[in-house]
Amino acid sequence: MALLKVLLLLVGLGVSVNSGVSLQKRIIGGQNCQDTERLYHVRLESSNGTHSHRCGGSLIHPLWILTAARCWKLEPGWTNTAFLKVHPRTNIRYNLGIQDALVMYTHNDQQHDIMLLKLQTPASDVPLAQLPDCSYRLKTGDVVQLAGEGATTTGPNNRRLTGVALPAQLQCLDMRVVQVSRLFRLYGHVFYSDARNKDICIGDVGGAAVHNGKIYGVISFAHPYHGCQIPAAAMDVCEYLGWIKPITGIE
Template identity: 60%
Template sequence: MALLKVLLLLLGLGVSVNFAVSLQKRIIGGHNCADTERQYHVRLEVTNGQTTTICGGSLIHPKWILTADTCWKTETGWFTRAIIKVHPRTAILGIFDIQGGPVVYNPDGWRHDIILLKLQRQVNDVPLAQLPDCTYRLKKDDIVQLAGEGATTTGPNNLHLSNVAPATHLQCVDMKVVEAHNFLLPYGRLFSASAPNKDVCYGDAGSAAVFNGKIYGVISPGVPVSACEQPVLIMDVCEYIGWIRARTGLK
């Protein structure tokens, strides 16, 4: 299963920083995130010295990032670093190294598409993302806010592109939950969301899905070939909340 996730990542779940600009229409249907929200958003840059891909993540603890397993390269020669304060753009970026490898969730003998990354040093000046109140579970038709720095353009025939510039400003988009509870290999425990003419794109994997100001989901890949074609797959954080708290020490 881990190999399948790696193959998905190689197909473009990150965004190359060596990009060619597309002049096609904007398709995400979102808007610039307010400067006062999502300051916990993290850009994960994964590089082997020649190729660099990006994913999103969320700082949930001064030393812990919550993201998607798809965002971690398992092959030798790849290095991952976390870029803090990518939003708002007026902030001074901070570059942090990851301590060791990811903490994975694999009680079933395969890795679910959710991981924790521990930073080598503590972040002291960034508001932390709030974990969900799982006494309330998402229901169909609830509205969640997704965000990311992935591409906001499409190619011919509305095809997703994997090699365009990251968004110049963190993008937010509202979507309606269309399926509240699901289990899908090779991802894990999910919910899905959709909205007319709105979508996530390559590079948005790992970013947070927010409800009532709290992280209820982590965007999983599952990006179809064409934009706005299928609901977005989102890892259900409440299904993993015990594991997250136990590994990070969060109450």
């Protein structure tokens, strides 16, 4: 109960991970993703020449990337880039331009933390992520796999580290659902997962939470300063399928 109160306090305060502050932005306590999985993972990078910001995303259609709304910098002076084929590292990484018209989910004038980015040209040789089969909804105790790029440790007192280089391989992490989807006013429809001494971090935001090979969640937020303090939050993709499919044309 105390843990849930801390989490709700962070949500109520509107804790944002979209800032110029350089924090540790990676999976903690994960392992190398297999070379045959997560081929759809996208790295999103934003920079203004002084500060940089990194997120994850998933290619769900040759023209469309699914990610978190906070993962695209709209302020003047910032440039945004999407890198595909970042995993495995034996692939030839390349980037494609993003169209200016971002598609963010809004309901009753409230923007939720989920977004679609449209590529200027389709990706022809990247496997696509699979959207969920929402005839099955996640339950407490279900295992979801999350992924991100970065270090696997924190500093003293689980303080998030800064200036850590990308790892040699994408990192994967299994967590168990500890709270099923519910609507939070400042974020949208969110579920939570947790694992002892493991965590997602700020720059993992936008990446996929996968169950049975399908994207059931989009990573949204974690504790902003210390790892392994609160469960990881993910947007519930099943709540947004009626928005995603008409826009992308996915059947």
